[in-house]
Amino acid sequence: MGPPPHIHGRGLRGLAVATTAVVAAALALVFFYAPLDSDQGFVQKIFYIHVPLAITALCGFVLGGLLAIAHLRGGHSRWDLRSYVAIHMSLIFAVGALITGSIWAKASWGHWWVWSDPTLTSFLIVVLLYATYQPLRFSIEDPERQARYASVFAVVAGAFVPMNFIVVRLAQGVVHPRVLTLTGGHLPGSMRLTFTVSLIGIALLYATLCKLELSAKRSRIQLRRLRRQLLGEDAVGYARRSAAPS
Amino acid sequence: MSLLLAAAPALPLHKAGPYVAAAYIVFVVLLLVYLAIMGLRTSRTERQLAELRRQVAEREAGAEGQPREEVAA
Amino acid sequence: MRTVAAILRKDLVLELRTLETVPAMVLFSLTTFVIFHFALNRATVAGQLAAGILTGTLLFAAMLAVNRLFVAEREQGGFDAFLLAPVDRSALLVAKALALFVFLAVLEVIALPAFALLLLGPSLGRPLGGLVILLALADVALAVVGTLVSAIAVHTRARDLIGPIIALPLLIPALIATARGAGPLLAAHGATLPAGRWLLILALYDLVFALLAYAVFDFLLED
Amino acid sequence: MDPRPAIDLRGLTRRFGERTALADVTVSLPEGATLAVLGRNGAGKSTLLRILATLLRPHGGEAVVLDEPLPRRAWALRARIGYLGHEPLLYRDLTGRENLEYHARLHRVPAARIDQLLDAVRMGARAEDPVRALSRGMAQRLAVCRAVLHEPRLLLLDEPLANLDPGAAALVEPLIGRASGLTRVLTSHDPHAALREADLVLGLQGGRPAFTAEPARLDPARVEELYR
Numbered sequence: 001m002g003p004p005p006h007i008h009g010r011g012l013r014g015l016a017v018a019t020t021a022v023v024a025a026a027l028a029l030v031f032f033y034a035p036l037d038s039d040q041g042f043v044q045k046i047f048y049i050h051v052p053l054a055i056t057a058l059c060g061f062v063l064g065g066l067l068a069i070a071h072l073r074g075g076h077s078r079w080d081l082r083s084y085v086a087i088h089m090s091l092i093f094a095v096g097a098l099i100t101g102s103i104w105a106k107a108s109w110g111h112w113w114v115w116s117d118p119t120l121t122s123f124l125i126v127v128l129l130y131a132t133y134q135p136l137r138f139s140i141e142d143p144e145r146q147a148r149y150a151s152v153f154a155v156v157a158g159a160f161v162p163m164n165f166i167v168v169r170l171a172q173g174v175v176h177p178r179v180l181t182l183t184g185g186h187l188p189g190s191m192r193l194t195f196t197v198s199l200i201g202i203a204l205l206y207a208t209l210c211k212l213e214l215s216a217k218r219s220r221i222q223l224r225r226l227r228r229q230l231l232g233e234d235a236v237g238y239a240r241r242s243a244a245p246s
Numbered sequence: 247m248s249l250l251l252a253a254a255p256a257l258p259l260h261k262a263g264p265y266v267a268a269a270y271i272v273f274v275v276l277l278l279v280y281l282a283i284m285g286l287r288t289s290r291t292e293r294q295l296a297e298l299r300r301q302v303a304e305r306e307a308g309a310e311g312q313p314r315e316e317v318a319a
Numbered sequence: 320m321r322t323v324a325a326i327l328r329k330d331l332v333l334e335l336r337t338l339e340t341v342p343a344m345v346l347f348s349l350t351t352f353v354i355f356h357f358a359l360n361r362a363t364v365a366g367q368l369a370a371g372i373l374t375g376t377l378l379f380a381a382m383l384a385v386n387r388l389f390v391a392e393r394e395q396g397g398f399d400a401f402l403l404a405p406v407d408r409s410a411l412l413v414a415k416a417l418a419l420f421v422f423l424a425v426l427e428v429i430a431l432p433a434f435a436l437l438l439l440g441p442s443l444g445r446p447l448g449g450l451v452i453l454l455a456l457a458d459v460a461l462a463v464v465g466t467l468v469s470a471i472a473v474h475t476r477a478r479d480l481i482g483p484i485i486a487l488p489l490l491i492p493a494l495i496a497t498a499r500g501a502g503p504l505l506a507a508h509g510a511t512l513p514a515g516r517w518l519l520i521l522a523l524y525d526l527v528f529a530l531l532a533y534a535v536f537d538f539l540l541e542d
Numbered sequence: 543m544d545p546r547p548a549i550d551l552r553g554l555t556r557r558f559g560e561r562t563a564l565a566d567v568t569v570s571l572p573e574g575a576t577l578a579v580l581g582r583n584g585a586g587k588s589t590l591l592r593i594l595a596t597l598l599r600p601h602g603g604e605a606v607v608l609d610e611p612l613p614r615r616a617w618a619l620r621a622r623i624g625y626l627g628h629e630p631l632l633y634r635d636l637t638g639r640e641n642l643e644y645h646a647r648l649h650r651v652p653a654a655r656i657d658q659l660l661d662a663v664r665m666g667a668r669a670e671d672p673v674r675a676l677s678r679g680m681a682q683r684l685a686v687c688r689a690v691l692h693e694p695r696l697l698l699l700d701e702p703l704a705n706l707d708p709g710a711a712a713l714v715e716p717l718i719g720r721a722s723g724l725t726r727v728l729t730s731h732d733p734h735a736a737l738r739e740a741d742l743v744l745g746l747q748g749g750r751p752a753f754t755a756e757p758a759r760l761d762p763a764r765v766e767e768l769y770r
């Protein structure tokens with residue numbers, strides 16, 4: 001028998017170290033370097049966590065759609081697994097973005113929720129849509145069909161994300177704190193630097209967690225396969241129904 | 247510092263502090279909960295792997311003594 | 320095209336014979352108008368409120384049809400029968416979307432006058448032309464997205480639940496455009512035509528989803 | 543011309559998730575011959591027929607049917623196969639004639655063929671009744687019409703006589719029986735009836751081929767073994 005297989009995939013350690021370093025640097029910049037915003041004061045510090053979370057989540061959703069295209073074209077289940085992990089992780093990040101956004105709204109406008117902010121509103125719509133991804137998967141028993149239908153969903157929803165933002169923005173006046181104009185045109189250089197480092201930190205975190213989740217899922221799939229090979233079909237028992245790819 | 251604060255018409259620091267803290271705590275708690283769940287799942291996978299290794303070793307030990315039995319279909 | 324016509328014809332004959340979908344949608348809409356009357360405690364509504372009630376009701380009524388659209392195919396072997404024929408698979412998407420569009424149009428022919436009669440304060444006569452254009456574009460959105468989601472949901476165990484929970488968020492942009500476009504039309508002394516940008520948004524939405532549905536539909540039929 | 547087999551399967555495999563429904567099926571059937579597929583419920587008979595009908599794609603191995611490799615050329619094959627499965631594939635709320643007209647349009651077949659077939663299975667008088675009002679046997683007769691509507695060269699018959707009494711079975715015999723002269727793959731709940739019809743027998747056990755043999759050379763004990 002060979003050495004015990006590594007649960008964690010290659011490169012995960014390095015990625016985790018880099019993530020920790022950048023996130024720590026970002027936190028230091030946020031609290032000790034970036035100046036206080038002239039309009040919002042200290043509350044604006046939420047910006048450095050909320051916006052990167054939201055941007056990463058949205059990019060992750062679109063990434064899930066692109067990976068799903070690869071799955072539909074090639075038909076190999078490993079792309080479905082990647083698409084699943086990307087969307088799964090994005091959903092967690094999106095929930096974080098919604099909660100931090102809500103806290104920010106309460107702090108700066110006095111309400112936990114503001115409909116007048118198109119970015120927040122469209123973000124909620126996107127989260128509501130992606131919240132159906134897991135129930136959809138869970139509701140289809142045949143794993144191959146589950147993977148294919150989930151990919152169709154991921155492609156459609158991925159294309160829906162930008163369109164939804166455009167429509168909601170058109171429907172409402174832009175009443176957003178001006179720090180949020182992501183072109184960065186209004187941000188002083190020090191703020192922009194802090195924001196950029198935060199964004200990189202959160203994106204790295206997303207990549208690390210995706211990799212972690214991916215390798216954990218792969219180990220479990222391998223484990224099942226090994227048990228079936230070594231001990232026969234009966235030893236594994238009936239597969240528990242699952243929303244995750246197998 | 248005090249000049250900057252004075253220029254800010256928004257919440258003063260002592261009121262804004264809890265909100266900012268809450269936002270960052272939400273982030274950390276989400277992360278920790280996720281990592282805890284992953285840790286549990288990984289340890290379960292490792293336990294199953296150890297179990298599998300034990301079963302395989304047992305089978306190999308048993309197979310050495312007598313001819314292999316076919317599992318009844 | 321002949322395949323599309325054959326499927327559409329079969330679907331319309333089936334609907335005429337069983338009267339399963341459209342009457343249910345009509346009854347649902349009428350009941351919802353009555354519910355709004357009591358829930359809002361208003362004899363008449365106008366403007367954005369009226370537009371919201373109308374589009375919301377039509378959207379939910381459409382979900383009834385979305386749930387039914389592929390049930391006969393699934394339960395009576397229609398999918399297999401279609402897949403056994405040497406025809407382009409997109410024909411099924413086009414035919415089903417057309418069938419759904421027809422169902423929605425019939426629903427609106429009945430529900431719109433009923434809405435005017437039961438709830439709407441201002442006269443419907445003047446903005447009718449603009450409303451018809453707006454609703455036609457909205458119906459295309461409902462038909463395309465509804466068909467796509469219905470084809471996904473029909474193979475799930477909880478199809479009656481999965482269909483609406485996926486379709487509704489996807490349709491929110493279309494709902495925004497329809498409701499905001501219809502608002503000024505239904506106001507007292509309101510506009511006669513909806514603002515161009517809402518029509519443009521709806522047309523763009525229709526186009527994007529039509530292309531998307533066309534691109535992914537085949538994957539929903541394969542086995 | 544080189545007589546290529548009508549059906550040529552090599553190592554055909556199909557899985558459903560983690561379960562293997564069909565493994566390593568290799569069989570070759572000449573044009574005009576009949577293959578009987580035997581096995582218990584769940585042995586993979588229907589899966590094999592559905593793959594041949596292009597309704598399922600194979601996961602491994604090669605399948606060439608009527609010179610068309612599957613699944614790549616499935617589209618070209620469809621016009622030449624007639625499939626009769628467990629379900630009649632008829633809409634219950636349409637009449638028999640409407641159902642056949644729908645299929646005739648999908649397959650681009652002239653409507654005159656419908657009357658001809660309805661007469662052949664003696665369903666002309668009940669053709670205007672909705673399928674839901676018909677007995678299983680009558681629906682099965684309509685399903686036979688549906689399967690041969692477009693004059694296929696290859697028939698895939700999954701228990702074709704299951705709901706038919708002997709009289710009705712005799713009616714459909716010229717369409718789907720040996721007398722049709724078509725290449726056929728059939729399964730049957732009655733192995734002895736299937737053996738009488740077949741030129742080649744494929745026994746399936748748990749998705750794997752147990753034997754492939756001509757009926758005359760087949761030891762009856764091996765057939766019995768399949769169902770034990």
